Amino acid sequence: MRATVLHKAGDVRFEELPDPKILAPTDAVIRLAATCVCGSDLWPYRGIQAMPGPMPMGHEYCGIVEDVGRDVTSVKPGQFVIGSFFASDNTCPHCHAGYQTSCEHREYVTGAQAPKLRVPLADGTLVATPDVPADDLVPGLLATSDVFGTGWFAADAANVKPGATVAVVGDGAVGLMATLSAKQLGAERIIVMSRHEARQQLAREYGATDIVAERGAEGIARIKELTRGIGADAVLECVGTQESMQQAIGVARPGGYVSYVGVPHGVSLDGQQLFFAHVHLHGGPAPVRRFLPHLVDLVWNRTVDPGKVFDLRLPLAQVAEGYRAMDERRAIKALLQP
Ligand SMILES: [Zn+2]
Numbered sequence: 001m002r003a004t005v006l007h008k009a010g011d012v013r014f015e016e017l018p019d020p021k022i023l024a025p026t027d028a029v030i031r032l033a034a035t036c037v038c039g040s041d042l043w044p045y046r047g048i049q050a051m052p053g054p055m056p057m058g059h060e061y062c063g064i065v066e067d068v069g070r071d072v073t074s075v076k077p078g079q080f081v082i083g084s085f086f087a088s089d090n091t092c093p094h095c096h097a098g099y100q101t102s103c104e105h106r107e108y109v110t111g112a113q114a115p116k117l118r119v120p121l122a123d124g125t126l127v128a129t130p131d132v133p134a135d136d137l138v139p140g141l142l143a144t145s146d147v148f149g150t151g152w153f154a155a156d157a158a159n160v161k162p163g164a165t166v167a168v169v170g171d172g173a174v175g176l177m178a179t180l181s182a183k184q185l186g187a188e189r190i191i192v193m194s195r196h197e198a199r200q201q202l203a204r205e206y207g208a209t210d211i212v213a214e215r216g217a218e219g220i221a222r223i224k225e226l227t228r229g230i231g232a233d234a235v236l237e238c239v240g241t242q243e244s245m246q247q248a249i250g251v252a253r254p255g256g257y258v259s260y261v262g263v264p265h266g267v268s269l270d271g272q273q274l275f276f277a278h279v280h281l282h283g284g285p286a287p288v289r290r291f292l293p294h295l296v297d298l299v300w301n302r303t304v305d306p307g308k309v310f311d312l313r314l315p316l317a318q319v320a321e322g323y324r325a326m327d328e329r330r331a332i333k334a335l336l337q338p
């Protein structure tokens with residue numbers, strides 16, 4: 001098959017790779033209905049994250065099961081399934097606590113920007129839909145695999161409750177999904193920090209009540225002003241830079257919650273600042289598997305449409321253009337069709 005390999009920064013190739021096959025009795029192989037480029041794929045693409053060598057890319061996936069290992073019992077060939085970027089057994093103590101991305105047997109899933117993908121620990125990892133979905137549901141279902149699940153975790157980890165005042169730092173795909181999730185969890189006011197018009201519009205569609213374009217000290221002051229000097233109950237940090245983290249901690253009210261779901265790059269926190277901020281911090285790689293059944297339901301029943309976050313759709317063979325468009329911020333998120 002032909003699939004996506006990142007050779008070095010800026011060098012994405014669509015090239016011949018061996019077809020994935022069952023390696024362990026707990027594996028499944030799926031034929032992808034759709035896949036996409038992740039904001040986190042841009043870290044190595046931009047040369048910010050070191051690479052050991054050429055890497056097969058892609059970790060967001062949904063599609064039809066083609067083959068399963070002899071120990072797999074919960075999914076079978078022909079079913080439409082979705083899984084997260086970490087495979088998990090869903091039985092160990094960390095999985096039971098709802099932290100499947102810290103599973104004792106977790107395995108990173110990569111190579112999904114391809115026609116076919118091997119998924120380890122299929123029983124614990126994959127969630128099947130009630131039936132094969134209509135085509136227009138596929139983007140929304142794909143979104144649950146990572147970006148919607150991660151946005152949901154941002155809202156959950158920041159303790160978003162009905163009536164809450166929420167601030168979202170970041171207007172990328174995850175920030176937009178965090179906005180949608182906060183709205184679903186009952187937030188009354190959702191302030192989104194964004195400077196980008198198309199993204200502001202989608203943020204409003206997903207539930208943003210206020211947009212703040214200022215950043216740094218000015219951004220903090222503006223949110224304080226909007227909240228009568230109090231700050232936000234919940235701040236959802238969806239970027240992963242020093243600036244965004246500081247912003248997030250700066251706008252939380254004393255006793256408030258800050259979640260952080262963007263992979264941090266070059267972030268260091270000042271102990272004294274944290275101490276006097278009086279905030280709860282909770283983040284990490286989103287345990288998407290915990291939320292998958294619920295999020296798949298929300299999409300399946302057409303309660304929400306997270307699929308709108310894909311504002312660029314390309315044939316898989318044009319994956320390099322998907323990376324370029326996201327890198328240059330011409331696209332929020334690129335969906336790839338095998
Ligand atoms: Zn991702």
Ligand SMILES: [Zn+2]
Pocket residue numbers: 088089090091092093094095096100102103104105106
């Ligand atoms: Zn586990």
